[in-house]
Amino acid sequence: MVSFEEIEEVYKRLEGRLKPDEFKSMVEEKVIMMNGLCDSKTAAMLVASELGLNETIKIKDIAPDKGGVVFIAKVISIGDIHEFSRSDSSTGRVVNITFADDTGSIKAALWDEASDLVKIGDIKMGQSLKVKGYIKEGQRGLEVNVGRGGNIEHVDKAVAVNLEPMKINDIKSGMSGLNIIGRIIDTGKVRAFQRKDGTTGKVTNLTLGDETGKIRVTLWDSKAESADFKIGDTVEIINGYARENTFSNQIELQLGSGGNIMKSNTAVDYSETFTQIADIGINSAYSVTGHVSGLDEIREFDRPDGTKNKVSNIYVSDDTGRIRVALWGEHAELVNELDIGSEISIIDAFAKPGRNEEIELSAGARTRIQVLRK
DNA sequence: CCCCCCCC
Numbered sequence: 001m002v003s004f005e006e007i008e009e010v011y012k013r014l015e016g017r018l019k020p021d022e023f024k025s026m027v028e029e030k031v032i033m034m035n036g037l038c039d040s041k042t043a044a045m046l047v048a049s050e051l052g053l054n055e056t057i058k059i060k061d062i063a064p065d066k067g068g069v070v071f072i073a074k075v076i077s078i079g080d081i082h083e084f085s086r087s088d089s090s091t092g093r094v095v096n097i098t099f100a101d102d103t104g105s106i107k108a109a110l111w112d113e114a115s116d117l118v119k120i121g122d123i124k125m126g127q128s129l130k131v132k133g134y135i136k137e138g139q140r141g142l143e144v145n146v147g148r149g150g151n152i153e154h155v156d157k158a159v160a161v162n163l164e165p166m167k168i169n170d171i172k173s174g175m176s177g178l179n180i181i182g183r184i185i186d187t188g189k190v191r192a193f194q195r196k197d198g199t200t201g202k203v204t205n206l207t208l209g210d211e212t213g214k215i216r217v218t219l220w221d222s223k224a225e226s227a228d229f230k231i232g233d234t235v236e237i238i239n240g241y242a243r244e245n246t247f248s249n250q251i252e253l254q255l256g257s258g259g260n261i262m263k264s265n266t267a268v269d270y271s272e273t274f275t276q277i278a279d280i281g282i283n284s285a286y287s288v289t290g291h292v293s294g295l296d297e298i299r300e301f302d303r304p305d306g307t308k309n310k311v312s313n314i315y316v317s318d319d320t321g322r323i324r325v326a327l328w329g330e331h332a333e334l335v336n337e338l339d340i341g342s343e344i345s346i347i348d349a350f351a352k353p354g355r356n357e358e359i360e361l362s363a364g365a366r367t368r369i370q371v372l373r374k
Numbered sequence: 375c376c377c378c379c380c381c382c
Contacts, residue, residue: 188377195375196375203376218376218377220376221375247379248379254375283379304380311381326380328379363379364378364380365379
């Protein structure tokens with residue numbers, strides 16, 4: 001006899017198009033017909049496919065050789081709609097969407113009419129959709145294409161997703177499709193810049209930490225403009241990619257139009273890792289904590305481009321050594337409230353060779369300074 | 375795709 005539990009999974013995919021009892025008796029009939037050559041689950045799948053219903057697939061089972069697929073998933077990111085000219089001079093349009101279910105996530109390209117669903121607001125973040133498309137190997141892994149012959153329908157039942165956020169320490173250069181949950185430990189200003197093609201871009205940075213480490217996050221264009229986060233917020237990042245910054249030699253997380261960042265209620269632990277002063281190398285960012293063992297005056301100077309700036313130098317000591325720290329710009333004013341013996345933490349200062357072959361720290365715009373005791 | 379890391 002067939003128990004309903006064994007075939008329940010398959011039954012669910014039929015989305016209530018027939019009663020459980022009807023389905024069960026069809027499966028039992030199939031098992032008898034197969035003369036015991038298949039188990040009840042296989043029989044259930046045969047019945048489902050004979051019913052001519054679309055068999056939906058889980059995202060983790062989507063493979064390059066699948067061709068046409070149907071899956072039910074949640075929209076977890078929507079990119080910008082991109083228009084382009086075809087060789088026949090007609091205009092095409094495409095938008096990238098990331099879908100997720102309880103087994104993984106996948107990128108989809110919606111072409112032409114399908115992309116209009118985003119434009120008119122029929123497809124939005126967080127919706128659960130049934131997607132029919134075909135699989136193609138894209139530049140960054142598998143991609144679902146929804147064009148002619150494809151289809152998108154809304155489904156009532158919300159899809160549960162399991163995005164398995166990556167721990168910050170496990171992020172390697174070149175990775176894409178990254179999901180991360182972290183706490184904001186620093187924010188930056190939005191900057192505008194000119195691209196080679198003459199268009200204006202926007203960019204801003206955040207530093208994100210979790211219990212394994214921290215990472216600098218770069219938000220581009222619409223993601224930069226809409227960034228409204230405060231230090232201490234927990235955020236979830238969807239569909240970022242990692243690249244090495246050639247200046248700092250550190251991995252950074254990039255978030256463009258195909259990704260998403262949103263506030264989250266998850267509690268995230270983060271604690272700063274301090275390097276002992278004796279262990280500081282060069283050409284990398286370090287955080288140190290110790291007491292002030294030397295103070296210098298503020299000095300104002302002109303940069304080569306004519307703008308003015310100021311700097312003050314202090315010395316910081318811990319149990320292992322003493323290092324000179326240059327406090328640039330606004331940080332320079334700190335000398336007015338510090339004394340010999342003040343306790344201080346300097347976070348993310350850049351180490352470089354100073355004068356007389358000693359390493360020194362540079363505390364600039366990316367550095368945070370905490371005075372623990374004046 | 376941007377920005378750095380400058381003084382004496």
